[in-house]
Amino acid sequence: MTQSQKAGSGSQQTQILGDLVIHQGVTEERAAEIADKRARLVLEEYSREAAPKAFARIQELDQRVVSILANEGKLDALREPSYQIALQKAQISAASTEREGDYDLLARLLGQRANQDSRFVRASVDRAVQVVDMIDDAALRGLNMMWVISAFTPGGNSLGQGVKLLEGLLGKFPSHELPRGQRWLDHLDIIDLVRIIPGSLTTLKKFVPLYADKWPGFLSMGVEEDVAKKVHGQSTELGVAALQMVAHDLKPGYYRLRFHSTNQMRNVMREQKLPEDKIESAVEIALSVCNLETKDDALVPKLEELVAASDALKEIADWWDQIPDFPQPTTAGITVAYANSRRYHQFENTTGLAEYLEQST
Incomplete structure (x- = not known):
């Protein structure tokens, strides 16, 4: 008995023990084929009068999905059975709507769903795709x-x-x-x-x-000049430029840090690759001495x-x-x-x- 096997265009074929074939890698052409196959299953639920319109709408979605997955390097998501189910649910929503924006939104939702390990995200996306056609x-x-x-x-x-x-x-x-x-x-x-x-x-x-x-930092109580000078010394000692204070633009004669919150301050220091212990020391000074998050309601x-x-x-x-x-x-x-x-x-x-x-x- 002769056995013949062919790999799909753009894919790789691996044979194991002579009878199990695994196709690795999904091309754009193959992705379009997969999407079309799922669409055919959806179309079985429609009458011959409704099927052409449903198919045209689903194609609008499928083209966008394949483009997004290709651009983001996520075509292999289509190898996952649960992703194909999510795609099919989105196709059902697409068939029910005439709004161009809905096809874009459904495609972006499926882009977020691709290669997701989080069941929390999967469940949220799967629920979202089912109501897109209903949103005013x-x-x-x-x-x-x-x-x-x-x-x-x-x-x-x-x-x-x-x-x-x-x-x-x-x-x-x-x-x-x-x-x-x-x-x-x-x-x-x-x-x-x-x-x-x-x-x-x-x-x-x-x-x-x-x-x-x-x-709160922009509306901070701020500090007077003598405190600002003290903090400048601490900034030099710690080697943390983020603690250098500036003239308070809303309170003449006062000084404040140039951040709106400790979150922004932390982000800036992390971008500067400062060690976490130094970051937290600087934040403590910002809160307890510089009044970074002590808001002045008068401002x-x-x-x-x-x-x-x-x-x-x-x-x-x-x-x-x-x-x-x-x-x-x-x-x-x-x-x-x-x-x-x-x-x-x-x-x-x-x-x-x-x-x-x-x-x-």
């Missing part, structure tokens, strides 16, 4: 903006710089016709992207107080002025301040917001989806 456009804009405001803290060295960076960041995302009232939150609650606790005594912190808490009106002076921020702040109750994005909601946000901004050198999901628990 305005509700998606609201969810996206709500998550970005909560998740990100722009840097800079001063309050003015921070506000400018915030304006630039939020300006990257759709902010026209953001939804108002309760209806859009109820909609997201129904499809499990947010949780609303009825009658909760907790409400969202208003926009200006929220950023005042994100940027908060300055932040209010800067927000009011920006038409874009003023509009977003007004929208944020009217959000009712205390909506909390679910892990699926965070996953949708994260993937959708990356359609507009790539968030280079920032936390990945798995870390954002862990922070939410």
